[in-house]
Amino acid sequence: MTEFPQERIVPWAAARSIFGATAVMGELDGMTQKLEPVLLSGDRISIGKNGLVFKQDSLLRAIKSGFSMPELFPMLMNPFSAIKAIITLKRISRFYDPNLNLRESLPVILRAGLETVTVYLNHHSRFNDMFSDFSDELITFNLAGSEPIGWLRRSTEGLFTAGSESAVGNPSVELTFLNKEIAFEGLLRGIDQLGATASGEMMIQGRLPLMDKIGYVSRIAQKEVPQPRL
Amino acid sequence: MNNLTQSDELFERARVVVPGGIYGHVSPAAGLPRHFPHFCDRAQGCGFVDVDGNEWIDFMCGFGAILHGYNHPEIEESVALQREKGSVFNQPSPVMVELAERLVSSIDFADWAVFAKNGSDLTTWAIRVARESTGSPLVIKAKGAYHGVDSWCDPGHGGRIPEDRASILEFEWNDLEALSVIMSQNEGDIAALILTPYHHAAFAPSELPDPGFWAEVEKLCQRYGILLVLDDVRCGGRLHGGGSHRYFGFTPDLAVYSKALGNGYAISACVGKESYRKASMEVFLTGSCWNDAVAMTAALKSLELSEREGVAEKVLAKGKELTEGLERVAEKFEKNLKMTGPPSMPYPWIEGDENLFEIQKFCQFCAEEGIYFHPHHNWFLGNAHDSESIEKAIHVAGRAFERMSEEERTS
Numbered sequence: 358m359t360e361f362p363q364e365r366i367v368p369w370a371a372a373r374s375i376f377g378a379t380a381v382m383g384e385l386d387g388m389t390q391k392l393e394p395v396l397l398s399g400d401r402i403s404i405g406k407n408g409l410v411f412k413q414d415s416l417l418r419a420i421k422s423g424f425s426m427p428e429l430f431p432m433l434m435n436p437f438s439a440i441k442a443i444i445t446l447k448r449i450s451r452f453y454d455p456n457l458n459l460r461e462s463l464p465v466i467l468r469a470g471l472e473t474v475t476v477y478l479n480h481h482s483r484f485n486d487m488f489s490d491f492s493d494e495l496i497t498f499n500l501a502g503s504e505p506i507g508w509l510r511r512s513t514e515g516l517f518t519a520g521s522e523s524a525v526g527n528p529s530v531e532l533t534f535l536n537k538e539i540a541f542e543g544l545l546r547g548i549d550q551l552g553a554t555a556s557g558e559m560m561i562q563g564r565l566p567l568m569d570k571i572g573y574v575s576r577i578a579q580k581e582v583p584q585p586r587l
Numbered sequence: 588m589n590n591l592t593q594s595d596e597l598f599e600r601a602r603v604v605v606p607g608g609i610y611g612h613v614s615p616a617a618g619l620p621r622h623f624p625h626f627c628d629r630a631q632g633c634g635f636v637d638v639d640g641n642e643w644i645d646f647m648c649g650f651g652a653i654l655h656g657y658n659h660p661e662i663e664e665s666v667a668l669q670r671e672k673g674s675v676f677n678q679p680s681p682v683m684v685e686l687a688e689r690l691v692s693s694i695d696f697a698d699w700a701v702f703a704k705n706g707s708d709l710t711t712w713a714i715r716v717a718r719e720s721t722g723s724p725l726v727i728k729a730k731g732a733y734h735g736v737d738s739w740c741d742p743g744h745g746g747r748i749p750e751d752r753a754s755i756l757e758f759e760w761n762d763l764e765a766l767s768v769i770m771s772q773n774e775g776d777i778a779a780l781i782l783t784p785y786h787h788a789a790f791a792p793s794e795l796p797d798p799g800f801w802a803e804v805e806k807l808c809q810r811y812g813i814l815l816v817l818d819d820v821r822c823g824g825r826l827h828g829g830g831s832h833r834y835f836g837f838t839p840d841l842a843v844y845s846k847a848l849g850n851g852y853a854i855s856a857c858v859g860k861e862s863y864r865k866a867s868m869e870v871f872l873t874g875s876c877w878n879d880a881v882a883m884t885a886a887l888k889s890l891e892l893s894e895r896e897g898v899a900e901k902v903l904a905k906g907k908e909l910t911e912g913l914e915r916v917a918e919k920f921e922k923n924l925k926m927t928g929p930p931s932m933p934y935p936w937i938e939g940d941e942n943l944f945e946i947q948k949f950c951q952f953c954a955e956e957g958i959y960f961h962p963h964h965n966w967f968l969g970n971a972h973d974s975e976s977i978e979k980a981i982h983v984a985g986r987a988f989e990r991m992s993e994e995e996r997t998s
Contacts, residue, residue, distance in 0.1 A: 487744070490731070529942045551607030555598055555615035555625060563942045565617065565963065566742075566790050573744040 361480035365396065368413035370476035370582045371420050372402045377472030378449045381465045381521045389445055401428070404446070408432050408439030421583040423450065450585040453545065459537040460500075464521045466544050467498055467507040470579070471519035474509070474571070477578045478517040487570050488515065494529040494567055501535050501560075509571065530563035547579055588955055593638040594625040601625075611736075612650060618961060619947065622954040630657035632971040635959075643959045644976045646909075648967040651932075654824050654847035654902070655892050656971025662850050662888045669884040680880035686887045690858050693890065694830045696838050697858035701867065703877050706820035706845035707735025709857040710781065712872055713841045714739075716859070717779035717814035720866035725777045727769055727813075730757040731788040734781060734818050742789075760786035761797045766804070770811045780808055781816040784831035785928060790943070790963050792936035793928030801837035808840075814863070817842040820855070824848065824889075825931040825967065828899045834929070852885035898970045899931070905977060906930030906968040912981035920988035934965040945991065952987035953980075960984075 361369075372394035382389035392405040403410045410431040411419065419425035432439040451457060452465040478484060494511040508524035511517050534540035539558045542548070550572055553559040561568050598615070601608040608625070609615060615625050624637030633656060635643050648654070655662065669682065687700040703709050714726050726739070734740040738751035756773065758765040770777060782804070786794040808815045817839035819831045824847035826834035832842065840863060845855035859867060892898065910926035910933045917924035922945070923938035937945045943962065950962040958980050960966060 527942060549602065549607060551610065551614050551616050552598075552602045555608055555620045556595065556602075557621050560621070561616070562947060563944060564790070565943075570744065 363480075363482060365400070365413065366476060366480055367581055368402060368416055369394070369396060369480075370473040370578060371417055372404060373472040373476050374469040374582065374584075375404060375420075375446065375449065377468040377470075377519065378452065378465050379445055381468045382445075382448070382452075384521065385461065385465075389448070390441065392442055392445060403431070405442040406438065408435030408437075409442040409446075417583055419446070420585055423447075423585070453585050455541060455545075459541050463500070463537055463540055463544070464506045466541070468519060468521045469584075470544055470575070471498075471507055471509050473578050473582050474575045475517040475519050477574050478511075478571070481574075484574055487574070488567075491529075491564075491567055493526075494564070495524055495526050496530040496532065496568065496571065497524055497528045499531060499533040500537055500540060501533050506540075528563060530561060530565075530568045532568060533560045533562075535559065545584065547576060550576075589622070589624070589637075589641045589957075590639045591621075591624055591637075591641075597638060598625045612964070617963065619951055619954060622951045623959070632656045632658075633969055633973070633976050641957065643957050644980055645959045646966040646968070646972075646980065647959055647961055647964070648969045649851055650964070651821055651825075651846040651967045652849075652851050653967075653969050653971075654898060655850050655889060656969055657851070659850060659892070659971075661892060662885050665884050665888040666852070666881055669881050672880070674879050674881040675876050676878070676880070679878040680883070682880050682883040682887060683878055686856075686883045686890075689887060689890050690844075690856055693828065693894065694842070694858050695833070696840075696860055697842070698861040699864050699867065700856050700858045701872060702883065703855045703857075703872070703874060704853045704879075704882075705735070706818070706843060706855050707737050708874070708877075709843045709845070709855045710734045710816070710818050710820065711737045711739070712870060713816045713843055713857050713859075714779045714781060715870045716841060716857075716863055716867050717816060719869050720814060720863055721778045721812060723776050723778040724754045725756055725773055726754060727756045727758065727766070727777060727780045729760040729782055729786055731791070732760070732783055732786065732818075733788070734783075735820075760794050761800055763797075763800065763803050763807075767807055770807055770813065774811055777811060777813045779814045779816045780804065781818055783818045783820075784822045784826060784835055787821060787928060787932065787934065787965050789965075791934075792925065793932075793934040793965060795928065796835055801835050805837050814840040816840065819843060820845045821965075822929075822932065824893055824899060825902050826899055826929055828893050828897065834899075848889065849882050849886040850889040852879075852882035854879070854882040854886050856886075892970075896970065901970055902931040902968040902972075903929065905970075905972050906933055908974070909933070909968065909972075909977045909980060912977065913984050916981055916985035917988055919985065920992045922988050922991070928965055931968045932965045933968075935960070935962070948991055948994075949984070949987050952990050953983050956983045956986065958983045 376393050379389055379392045395403045400413045410428040415425040452462040493513045496509045497505040498507040499505045507521045509519050535558050598608050626638045628636050628638045635645050690700040691697045738747050739755050756769050819842050822831040823844040841859040843857045907930040910930045914924050925936045926933040927936050928934045946962045950960045953960045
């Protein structure tokens with residue numbers, strides 16, 4: 358996992374966050390196409406199966422500012438597919454609007470965030486040895502009084518994956534947000550992890566050192582990887 | 588459920604002016620934040636009262652700092668007398684000499700002593716003394732062992748650079764073969780092996796040394812010319828009056844004490860063999876308040892009490908009463924509770940509870956009835972614990988296990 362080019366982590370994490378968001382959007386509406394990214398040569402990343410290819414810098418700019426030009430040639434080769442993907446991309450940003458139905462947005466932005474974090478957990482050289490003491494672990498993310506809204510899993514081989522459907526297995530950690538507003542704020546702008554736990558805004562049960570480490574990696578990822586702007 | 592209104596209000600104020608509200612090992616996040624109080628008002632003997640007036644029987648003893656009980660009258664009397672004279676001056680007070688003499692006379696291998704405020708001050712200093720003495724850069728420690736807040740050993744993640752730990756090698760506690768390999772592969776480059784008397788990592792059951800562990804460690808250190816540094820910060824005073832090495836039967840080259848040394852007054856000490864006196868003088872050591880005569884007086888009185896009353900033996904016996912009682916009531920409700928580590932510093936571990944949900948629930952139920960059992964850190968017995976407090980704790984624990992069983996049946 359250390360072979361991953363470190364300079365590509367941020368754009369790749371951003372691309373994976375797009376995939377995470379669209380995966381949940383698809384689960385919610387049954388229509389949205391999953392925009393699975395592919396790492397291409399020459400600092401390029403394709404978003405979705407056909408048509409939409411960005412230079413890494415352009416992709417980050419697109420997320421930060423809401424607009425950036427994809428590469429023309431692939432788009433001309435698959436114009437319908439590319440336009441559909443662009444529309445989907447534009448739709449992602451509305452889930453980051455606090456005025457919308459947060460209960461619906463939360464799984465989307467949580468999954469987007471978790472996909473970002475998995476890239477850091479799996480590929481960032483700084484965190485290679487951080488989880489060597491852990492084996493097969495499951496962390497579930499919940500809203501108080503409701504079903505889990507997302508999960509993160511570490512396999513015995515050390516690979517992290519994220520999901521939004523119901524997780525199978527006993528969790529090593531359960532993280533529960535007191536309400537959707539706190540969850541939304543925390544996912545978008547970060548949370549005072551010490552204060553929020555003490556006040557009950559966020560409750561953590563289980564193997565705290567695991568969550569402590571994942572929380573640290575998450576905060577770094579959140580700082581470095583842009584989120585969609587409205 | 589305890590009322591924690593004042594505690595919460597105070598915490599909200601703290602959040603504004605203190606990052607995270609409360610930080611470090613006493614951060615609410617590290618314990619049971621919605622069940623333990625965030626702030627304490629006062630304490631006496633083996634109990635404390637939180638800011639909401641809830642009364643607790645305490646089995647953490649200020650995370651080990653309180654050995655003789657909170658607010659011990661003899662210690663407080665001595666401290667009051669010294670406080671009348673003053674605490675920090677331009678020069679050390681005579682009590683520094685008395686305290687060093689006391690440590691040197693009561694710790695069998697010690698020929699000298701130095702003082703600071705915190706355990707970390709002197710664990711870090713001790714490995715520098717080892718480097719000065721040997722001229723070697725590397726230090727070996729046990730994986731997962733805590734030796735303080737400095738970047739070579741702290742359990743946090745932030746503000747660290749790879750160089751911080753470039754000279755630190757690790758082995759699994761009790762794995763003598765791995766230790767031997769590390770030493771032979773780095774022969775001539777290792778300054779120190781720093782270890783706690785037994786392995787007392789947080790969030791995991793404590794591990795005692797295997798039979799023959801310490802003898803082999805001593806032998807290896809001698810063979811490779813490595814200083815054996817004992818981090819007795821947490822255990823000191825609770826296993827043996829003459830230092831925890833006596834409990835396990837070995838002799839370190841340097842040893843560091845803090846926590847219980849001053850019975851709640853901030854002080855740490857490092858003692859060493861004559862052969863390291865010169866090296867110790869080459870490694871700069873100072874702090875504006877490190878010659879605090881009040882803390883030194885407390886330490887002197889605390890050591891006197893320990894010797895006079897055989898406190899280490901007493902807290903071991905009290906711990907035995909507690910741990911055996913807890914294991915007994917757990918068994919009654921088919922919970923396989925193992926109180927690991929020495930009985931004066933037991934760490935609770937429920938077999939099969941890998942994700943810690945059960946121990947957290949157990950400690951939560953005990954907290955609701957005023958028993959302060961920590962789910963993630965070893966507990967501490969003190970000499971102020973008596974049969975009444977221990978029996979009450981066992982009784983409450985029994986009810987907690989009963990509630991857990993009921994919950995399991997109904998869920």
